[in-house]
Amino acid sequence: MNPPKLRAALALGAAASVVALSAPAAAASPAGIVWEDTCQAGYQCGHLDVPLSYQDPSAGTASIAVGRLPATDQAHKLGTIFYNPGGPGASGRYAPALTPFLHAHFDIVGIDPRGVGASSKIHCFTDPSQLEVLQRALGTFPLTRDAEQQQITDTRTVTDLCEQNAGPLANHLSTGTIARDLDRLRAAFGEPKLRFYGKSYGTYLGETYANLFPGRVGTLALDAVDDPARWATGAGPMSYRLQGYEDGPRAIQSFLDACAARCDFGYGAVLDRLAAGPVTVTDTAGKQVVVTYQSAIAQIHDYLTDAQAAPQLAAFLTALADPASHRVPAAAGGPPDVDSLLGGGATLCSDAANPRDPAVWWDYARRADQVGRGFGPYDVYKTLPCATWDVSDTGRYTGPWNRPTAPILLLANRQGDLETPYAGAQRAEKQPANAHLLTLDTYGHGSRGKSACVDAWLDRYFVTGSVPARGTVCAPDRGPFD
Template identity: 55%
Template sequence: MTTSRVRIAALITLTTAALAIAPAASAAPKGIDWGPCPAGSRPGYDCAEIQVPLSYQDPNGPRVTIALGRLPATDQKNKRGTIFTNPGGPGNPGRFTKFQTPSLHRQFDIVGFDPRGVGASTPVHCFANDAETEPLKRVLGKFPITAEQETRHLADVREVAASCGRNAGPLLGHLSTANVARDLDRLREAAGEAKLRYYGLSYGTYLGEVYANLFPQRVGALALDAVDDPIAWSTGHRPAGAKVPFSTRLGGFRDADRALNAFLDVCAADVRCAFREPGTDLRAKYDALLDRLEAAPGAITYQDVIGRTHNALTDEANSRSLAEFLQGATKQASAKAIVTPFDSALGGGGTICADTTNPRDPAAWPRAAREADRASRGFGSYDTYLSLPCAFWPVSDPARYTGPWNRPTAPILLLANGKGDPETPYAGAKRTERILGNARLLTLDAWGHGAANRSACVDAALDGYLAYGRLPARDTVCAPDHAPFDAR
């Protein structure tokens, strides 16, 4: 879920463009007609569009458009095929992928796509005018900590969901990951690949898990980085899980706390850390900051510290900026004086509520937030309220997939950060290794969200796996290339 995963609070695409659903056409893929990308696109890419069914239960019915981008292999003469990618979200545009290694870029075309409802693909249309976006602006990336804030937050989220129900049209009921996985299978077929080679990050791992269980015989090599537990995502491991908001059920707040403690431990030992204070317990210093802001918010609020700390912990490379932010907040510096380049982009799609079991009583969210905060202060509320729109979501998707998750496949490679991942917790990756029919977990000895391109050891494992199907030895742990406070 961006830099890492897009905030789940933004469950709709921010667009007022008209929803264009094409009339029925032939159901069979006809190849991909690559051509120039639109002006201003990332250099070096080709672009294309392909039409897929709005509903796979009506394969000859109305169509939607999927927009693709291709980074061609540098050695076209000896090209070995195509690697498809998804950057997470759900709701992140994915045509122009950031994923590659020099070896994979040489041997493979790397193809990304904007999932249905997102970006240059057929978009979701939730707002008829700018005025209807005001409730979204008030809740986006925020969570309440007082009764008054809670009342306003619930009312605003209810109105956001109602706007989608009024304006989005039929696509809103066909955004489940199962449909995205079926779209991906159409792309694989159109590209002429007998089996799928794929790298997915964060939510992209859930897409890979759904694909593997819908099309187990078509799995070639799936590398899933920052792993979502598919049972926790979709339904919960026990019947009581249905009474817990999806975003609480995932448990990312616990790993956010683990990552924070790992950061503070490194900070205490590194003179380059601005938050360092010899002889001071840095967790107590951090908690004292929260105490002050909870009692008397100023230019910087309690929610600012929680949100910015959470987002910074998605990458160890943010350590210097996080330390400067926390020290500035402690000294009551103005918000404008604090540089926070790690704030996440916001966007999203109705995929979350189409995929996941959630309570229908909005009061379940404040209860769950308070309970989660007892395990991980602030991060529990931050995570829990991300899925509040699902209490009011106006549609469901009959194509939703809820298992089984253990169909036999070719080997699947899982990647995870052992010191804590605030978005997709390490414990969930370990569970997923046991849940899937044939999976192997590779651990990066770091905190953060995503392991690729942070360690030569990890990248070598990705090269061997995606090119040749070679798995690393069981229980392999890779070291990162840089310490947290190293210059990049």
């Protein structure tokens, strides 16, 4: 399991791992990339112009922003790894180091997909006041029929504004088109085959690339795996088909088991109290916060994406159970990039078959709620805009998903992943004949950086292409409260 080439590369990596993230080392200049003067420290930034439509070359161009994190050991560099963090709608331009070894021996190129970040974007709103309806429409779900009708109305207002203002780019944002951009970038950086690490939505991008360009697959590590067939096709809302909510009960039970000796609240009782009406709590910054059933589910969902957030989740639930004596963690983060968020929405709605009647979401949400309380409707209503947003892309790819390729490494967490459920990763492993699933025995979203075992396999895979035996399970480095 440790061939000579890997041993030599690992020895080089051990020496290079002490190199700090400082000024970028010299690296070859890719063809067609226009480099920019302004960039985050340690990175090199540029952009590549690509066709707006690969089916209609006369339609114009789009700009794709990239950021290169150079290998710290340029003298022994082994190539380039491309990176996507998920979404759709998330910026990936400033890629992480992935692992110390990979950072030493590979340039890591992060990308803002078209529609996102510093790449060409759509702009749905012409007045800041229009953002109020966006806040009401997205990231929540209705509890009553009246609230359902209001959410449908608000969502339609948002999608109408996008249809009026977004321009032609909105109809060229499918993952099939983004995968073709990725192939242009591969060629621009002089890579004969693609090395790629994608997380979450990035796995769907990798799966699409592998089936559009099977002969150009080098090493694809897909972490927190989406089921591509259910993403693209099937009955009902796409967010119902993917069934992330099914992992909700398992993830929350894993958390509660780890929390048993230190937590003094009843999870079901907390949800019952919130279902009866909002609870006002004080956060650790001293601010009064009104927590609704919907906002609590969203926050619990977010905490469950990382087992290391267990102490924060425990504090949150304890404060909801006894707001007079405990405080909730203060919210962090700045305002969202609305244009990128809606660009990602256009990607999702272009990719996936969805009903055109927004009224059917109610019944699907009720069904999902029976499986994963709260998480079901929270998931299902994420795709409500696709009912009324008329976007389509002639570059859309819907399968097949079983083209022969070089070995592909899949990573997933078996104790529950509410974004990309473990069952979806198991189904994805069976679609291409050469995909191999490496399992991490924890809950949360994504496996890289949580286990020395997983990271060692990533190092080995990107150097040699070797994959673990089917059924291999890694242990996390730490438990939820360690």
